[in-house]
Amino acid sequence: MAHEGGGKAILAALTANLGIAATKFVAFLVTGSSSMLAEAVHSVADSGNQLLLLIGGKRSRREATPAHPFGFGRERYVYAFIVSIVLFSVGGLFALNEAWHKWAHPEAIQGRWWWVPLAVLVVAIGLEGFSFRTAIRESNPQRGKRTWAQFIRTAKEPELPVVLLEDSAALVGLVFALIGVGLTLVTGNGRWDAAGTAAIGLLLVFVAGVLAIEMKSLLIGEAARPQQLQAITDALENGPEGAISRVIHLRTMHLGPEEVLVAAKLAVGPLERGADIAEAIDAAERRAREALPGTQLVMYLEPDIDRGPQERAQWDNAPVAADSTYVPDEPGEVRDMGHSR
Template identity: 65%
Template sequence: MSAQGGTKAIIAALLANVGIAVTKFVAYLLTSSSSMLAESVHSVADSGNQALLLLGGKRARRAATPQHPFGYGRERYVYAFIVSIVLFSLGGLFALYEAWHKWSDPHGITSWQWVPVTVLLAAIVMESFSLRTAIRESNLVRGRESWTRFIRRSKAPELPVVLLEDFGALVGLVFALFGVGMTLATGDGRWDAAGTAMIGLLLVAIAIVLAVETKSLLLGEGAEPADVAAIERAVADGPEVERIIHMKTLYLGPEELMVAAKIAVSQCESAEEVARGIDAVEARIRAAVPVARVIYLEPDIYHARAEPSAAPGQPGG
């Protein structure tokens, strides 16, 4: 995934959310609408999240050190995980609390009634442009994958995070418009509370999805099956290797894959021939899967082992 494309989507979302947060908060001060307050905090949280993603991307570009010999690529995962926590606590839980508070003390919107509707409609337009940017940048790297698979399988966290945040923001604005509209129509502030609760539940759900997916990246994920197959073909596509004895892959960062394999070589080869063969195999792997930047190949002699016989009374395999 292009880091440049992710950064472009993050900046577009950040600019939109800062402007939206200010207008929502002004609308809340004028109307005391809980939906507007929840949406204001939501936009502030989103703005902070996008700043965190930009910070994570910058810190991930630091050079490797003796203490961190594989570099800092995973910092992008760390900051994406922090984003999910901020979205859950500052966005979702605050909205649910505000909904409970408003339900306990409902009051209608009696002044500046046109302000929240105008602000929400304008925010929907701005969020739509931000979401369109995220979709356009994601389509450049998504290929034929479904959106669900793209979000679940992407090794770079920025675009999936921005996509989910923008989508959640757009749906949340619709919920807020519903709550405010019904409150204006009926004079019953509990509709405002209901819209706020819907926003809170939506943000909590999105935060949980982000936390689960980012946790998997933090723990360490291997290459996708298609990339594993491409690496195996690259290893076998030459006379240097008789077979792969075993192989493991691990993403050190969104754009850096480590490949470690034990390969069988001929017993007749000299050390110089083995070294040249390993160099050739590494070149083929990098050509097949460009993100495979860290490669460790261990030459060995393969000895076929007889399959264990079945235990008495057990059917043979």
Template identity: 65%
Template sequence: MSAGGGTRAIVAALLANVGIAVTKFVAFLLTGSSSMLAESIHSVADSGNQGLLLLGGRRAKREATPQHPFGYGRERYVYAFIVSIVLFSVGGLFALYEAYHKWHEKEGIHEWQWVPVTVLVLAIIMESFSFRTAIVESNHVRGKATWAQFIRRAKAPELPVVLLEDLGALVGLVLALIGVGMTLITGNGEWDAAGTAAIGVLLVTIAVVLAIETKSLLLGEGAEADDVARIERAITEGPEVERIIHMKTLYLGPEELLVAAKIAVPSGESADRIAEGINAVEARIRTALPVARVIYLEPDIYSAAKARADADVATAGEGAVIPGRGTDGGEPGH
């Protein structure tokens, strides 16, 4: 994902939510509708979330330090995870609490009855523009992936977060409109409470999905299968490498991939020739996958017997890490 595309979507959502939050809160003060209060708090939470995403993107650009030699790219994941917590607590749980409170009061909307409907319709229009911006920016990087695949596989958290927030906001506005509309028609405040509860359940669900996805990114994800295959082809397509003994990848940030591999080189090569070969392989990897910015290649002499022995040890240990392994073999290659 380009940083510019994510920033445009965040700014569009921030501007929309600030304006919507103000109008919703005014509507709540005039009508006392719990749906309007829940929606105004939802918009305030969303505005804060967009601010957190912008802050995370800014802090992630800091230069590497001796204490953080790989930089701060993954800080964007930290702030995305905080967003999920804010959405869960401030948005979802508050709406559920307000629904419980309103259900016991069951007060209808007796004054300024036209205000909440007008505000909600205008909010739907404004939120739709924000959602459209997020969809357009996401389509630039989504490729052929479905929306579910894009949200699950995206390494940059901003667009999936904004997409889910905007989707939740639109559905929440519709639920609020139904709750308020039925309250105005029937005079029964239980409809308002039910709409508020539905908004709370919706926000909690979205927050849980975001938390699961950003937790995976925080723990560290490797490259997707297609990208791994591209890296493997780049390594083995030249004469410098006989085969890959084993390889691991890890995203250090949304736009920085670490590649570490033990490669088998022809026996009898001089150190100069091996160094030249490694440089050539690194150049091919970066050409094939520009996001692969940190590359470590360890040359070795491949031994089939050693590879089989290592495979037997790994099977016996059920994948446990074996301390003190030598450098003359490795895990079974591809």
């Protein structure tokens, strides 16, 4: 399952970040480099974030309760949103504050341990590269033909986009730190170290903002992907019994990464008995579940009389093609519910 792949990437990132954080703190203690301190705190924040993702994944698997009848699938989104807050405050703002102080009071990196930050940064780049490669490998089956930007914007599973963004930010941040520390060693001017720290802080604030925007959209509630919407519509309409002529309107919302709420009004033909209508609705529901085997569908289907798309379109004065699938059921109702981020 998708969540299992995300778990592998999280564990790889957690292992790498714990080791990197320890070595960065040692480098800071022997050199006093602000870039090393910012990077050490960044790695600590990332380690905490990966623990939050693991906790969110575990809590999301709790059984539904009367108070939460649709379960706890969105806990994964909640914890991913908290990750963005931690990354912004503990990582980004701390680095910017440290850069401000070091710029006002620059200190050169001196002493016989001057080479330690460079060695630590090179090792850290290797470990972060391993974590990033693991995240890419676990993401590829889900990404399909989407670009990486599209995958991060449209993915319903929060773990892999979070790890991808964190690891990419960590790699770029390490390059900033390497440049800042290297120029400080060459020139003896501690402000290069402060500039590297500021660049790390700005990068983390930006990544935290992207994460917060994406997780907020998932928390509010997103529709199923267009391909899933089409698959559900086809399954509901194309029954061998021919009792359902078309989908009048369809509403979907993710209750969790692998769980989708489906509410649809279906146009049924002139069936004589209520039992026949119920049987047609049950058959349509089974077809929809079979069309999306990897997704748990929570379905509420309502039969109605087919009054035709043209008659419906007159209610909100909007032109609709004769073969339109999504038609307003009430005056002023939005026709297209396939919107996604």
